[in-house]
Amino acid sequence: MSGGGARRVVVLKGGRSLERQVSLASGARVQDALERLGHEVHGLDVGHDLVARLRELAPDAAFIALHGSDGENGTIQELLEILGIPYTGSGISACVRCSDKILAKHAMVDAGLPTPDFLSFNETAFKELGAAEALPAVEERLGFPLVVKPSDQGSALGIKFAAAATDVPAALVAAFSYSEKVVLEQYVKGRDLAVSILDGRALPVVEAVPDDGEFYDFTSRYTIGRTQFVCPAALDDATTARAQELALAVHDLLGCRHFSRVDLMCDAVTGELTVLEVNVIPGMTETSLLPMAADAVGIDFDALVGKMLELALAAP
């Protein structure tokens, strides 16, 4: 095991998020790995007693395996800062930026980094400001098909494709089920790529290749056998280098630390790379992409988990 000896580590998982099941799966695997590394591990299903339990356990570090709302939007990180507990992954401000697709995309645009063209609205715009009148202009700018996403959901839930103007209202209602704000984004037809960052270094590119269907099948994101993941992705050297460079640039731009996963699209026609979003707490399940990318450079799951913990303990 890496230096520093056995530590008491809490693994934060579960909670009330819509991604609870994925989080429990990530958390269980992380717990296993930490135990194999010789640490004293306590799994915590996050709930009302979180602060009390953290005070009682007084851990050396918290490993955050929460996906969705509270784990990724800075809430948990804020609590851990107050309690003085070192934690894995990005700090509060990066979490706030990355968990809000609108903030993240504006930051990319301002910095001149490529992200698909988009517009965003909150519910009030439609209910009180008559934004529906502006929809034809929005549609004209983005073209069809377009993608409608809740601004702060990490999973596939609530993401809809609109092939024509008649699909847009229902897609918006669906997205607003999950979030007060939604993003309407130009659809990029092409290859679905992910670049994970670990300790300042871009790992090999992973490509998600759906078994069938014209669109990336969102239900398959967490399902074995529905989507083939290729790592390293079969890309030419220049594209690989550009994807990695872009991912690192966005990771830094948004202030992420230690690790993240950057999702990109490679346009089928132009070959242009664009960044969709950054995940500050990438999945750690058996189908997750960060562990797969790390494995491709000889960092097995236990070593990856060990590294993430080490970075947390060494953080200022």
Place this chain on the structure above:
Amino acid sequence: MTPRRPGRTQARDLERYASLFADRTTVMKSSPMRDLMALTARPEVISLAGGLPDTSTFPAEDFAKLMSHLGARETARALQYGPTEGVTEIKRAIVQVMAAEGTEVDEDDILPTTGGQQVIDLVCKTLVDPGDVIIAEAPTYPGAVPTFAAYQAEVIQIEMDSDGMRIDVLEETLERLDREGRRPKFIYTIPNFQNPAGVTMSLPRRRRLVDIAHERELLVLEDNPYGLLRYEGEPIPSLYSMDGGEFVIYLGTFSKILSPGVRVGWSAAPRPVLQKMNIGKASTDLCSSPLNQLFVAEYFASGQWPVYMDELRALYHRRRDVLLDALAKNLPAEASWTRPDGGLFIWATLPDGLDTTDLLAKALSRNVAFVPGRAAFMDGRGGTSMRLNFSGVSDERIVEGVRRIGEVVHEQVDLLGSLTGRRPGAVPRPAQPAAEPAGQRPADPALENVLQLPRRDGDDAATRRSSS
């Protein structure tokens, strides 16, 4: 904490295991919807998503007495393996229960099973090869969907109306399959108070279905968990009784009339089919629990059950009415729903443009849950519908739960209205329950939505209502 067993788990293990998984696991899928459903079990959530009977109504002293009788007389037998074909006493109880619905059955034609669900599994195991066709209703029992998927069946779902499965559509489908040289392995139906739609198959349609089975030599799986839970109207003979045990496989269960916890169900089937199912069952679990079978048999021998059934019927009847009232008060005029004469479920359909899977996410944030309609289809339909349970939820929680559902539905309808510049939908409210004379089928435009037909405007619906 308990130490977890160390093992090797690495990212590449995915590949290693994936190559070992059977093809059928690719259709046994996890999904965002399943993740959502996992959240409905939180204690603070008022869940109308379950299918639970209210077991709290069973008197604890009766339970204790039955168990002590059993313990005194049958300890060794209750603790021992039993025959795959079930203990004799349970078959007597099954004969009694089927007789209460007017269905005669020979003890030798009965196979007790581990819950009714096992019958669905055994029927598939016995009849279905990958790619075989099963015909089911649209929507169908959500719990049968993963079983059909696991056996890699192609499921064709036949729409329903207020008289149950559309037999004319069934016949067209059978003709089409015939031309393609395909023959469905069985037709799956829940004729009484269908789960999830709440509708009951009419007598003429039952006759025609049995005739079709005979003419074409097709098997029918008649799933009848709720037949004894009729709150209004006259019972209709079972398909099994009309068929004479030739082409109908009957599925019964004690889950809804006594306890789902005992996991005792049964099948009554043509003997050659039953024999194969028996062999299939032996390889699955050797036998259903003798302890549980003897407990159920003891209960039915004690003679208390007609009284308890009356209590259950009165309770569920009241809760159904509470749910119907709550829906009328809280859902928008464009919504519609079924009005079942029995069973456990109501099927509600919202205006076009709403999606009940997404709505569930919003509903969960207000701590209320239902089953999104898509769970009852294998082909992506059902997006605007939801299944609501009334048997396992107290009156107060039904009222509060539906109030919260109404709140999120109204919010979405308003939003959709402002997005499209008009109010969606246009199906009028169903008639109020109080206005319906007992025993008469309501002239309920809501039932049209079970059909998954395109919506019509209010005038058309009014015409249909006055003419029916």
